[in-house]
Amino acid sequence: MDKLNSQSTELQIMDVAEQLFLEKGFAMTSTTEIAKQVGCNQALVHYYYRSKEKLFLLIFRKKIETFANYFVTVGDESMSFEHRLKLRMYAHFEMFQNNPKMPFMILNELTTNPRRLQTVKEIFSKAPGLVVSQLEAELKVEFDKGRIRKMSAVDVMLSAFSLNAGLFLLLPIIKGLSVLPDNEIKNMIEKRKEENYQIILRSLRE
Amino acid sequence: MDKLNSQSTELQIMDVAEQLFLEKGFAMTSTTEIAKQVGCNQALVHYYYRSKEKLFLLIFRKKIETFANYFVTVGDESMSFEHRLKLRMYAHFEMFQNNPKMPFMILNELTTNPRRLQTVKEIFSKAPGLVVSQLEAELKVEFDKGRIRKMSAVDVMLSAFSLNAGLFLLLPIIKGLSVLPDNEIKNMIEKRKEENYQIILRSLRE
DNA sequence: ATATAGTTTAATAGCTCTATTAATACGATG
DNA sequence: CATCGTATTAATAGAGCTATTAAACTATAT
Known part of the structure; x- marks a missing residue:
């Protein structure tokens, strides 16, 4: 293995783990595989992070926080609705664009391991219904x-979330089924950004 | 264990396996656990279905076929658009309502185990772009x-799919975070059925 | 009652995984 | 260079999992 890597082994482990957890989830990723991909001994994973669970939680928390942080973006009072x-x-x-595999990871872990909902509750407790x-x-x-029809905020958010997350959840499948040539995919994603906004906007029109 | 169960052990195993695979995915479900929940010896799972993989594929195929079948529903020529x-x-x-955990299972298996895309390709090969x-x-x-704006079928289907699947994907999380009291959830689901249709319809309006 | 086919069980081989431990290599510092 | 803390490795305990096998049980037909 090339030990010319600039990063410390400790960080490399974290990075590789993040990739693998995002790609295949907690259950399907072994510390042995992480070590192999880093090119180090498996014991090092535990030396730095104690347990697979602790390493995972570090990464999971980071993702949840990235996710939670987005919600503070509010915009200016002066702007139009x-x-x-x-x-x-x-x-x-765009948050999903920068973290395309985040939606799946969060969904996967919260669904298969409901205990993790607690972690989310804690992080979200700050700005809950706000x-x-x-x-x-x-x-x-x-x-x-009289500009829009009556609709609850929860409904709007659910729709918006489904549309945006849905695209990135389906992306691996779309790619895998090669419905679209690789170069058009980026194109399509960019188009969907505007499209999803349009859909929500139109869904509100009286 | 009560051996008064009407069903044969063979079918019981299948049923329990289906529940567990839906709930926790292939990786997180062990044949040991299936057997324990059925109340039989673990070897029986293999006696009837040879391997965990074969048992899983039986169930997975069934779900994919249910999913694929929905697509044939076309409606009548005489009806309005x-x-x-x-x-x-x-x-x-309604297909999702009858199989609320199907979306997650399919998504999970196709994402974590891309090899399974082949299975899907085979089943879908019949009615592909049709x-x-x-x-x-x-x-x-x-x-x-002049009744609607220009929009590709793929886009419409992607939106519709995201909205409908999104709700059922998020349901365990919504329940887990107890955003809504249990009795109101059924209510909400029923409302979303019409809402999602409305959203798609409005997204098409010129 | 016995043979036979179909069920079920206990036992276990063989594998992989997590986590720990003790020993070793490395590198900076005095 | 000797030392000391850090990084790394090999080895392994201990657990759980899949799959197989041989033996035991059950019911049914002859």
């Missing part, structure tokens, strides 16, 4: 102006 | 009438 909606939708989408009630208020203002 | 769209969206949604081109044609008719 449409503009603010667009900003949010784009920010959400975002929802914020959006709720904005929707009410627009509704009172 | 809206009506046909509604029929399809509802059929799709459904897409069918919808494409219908969209063109409506577009030519």
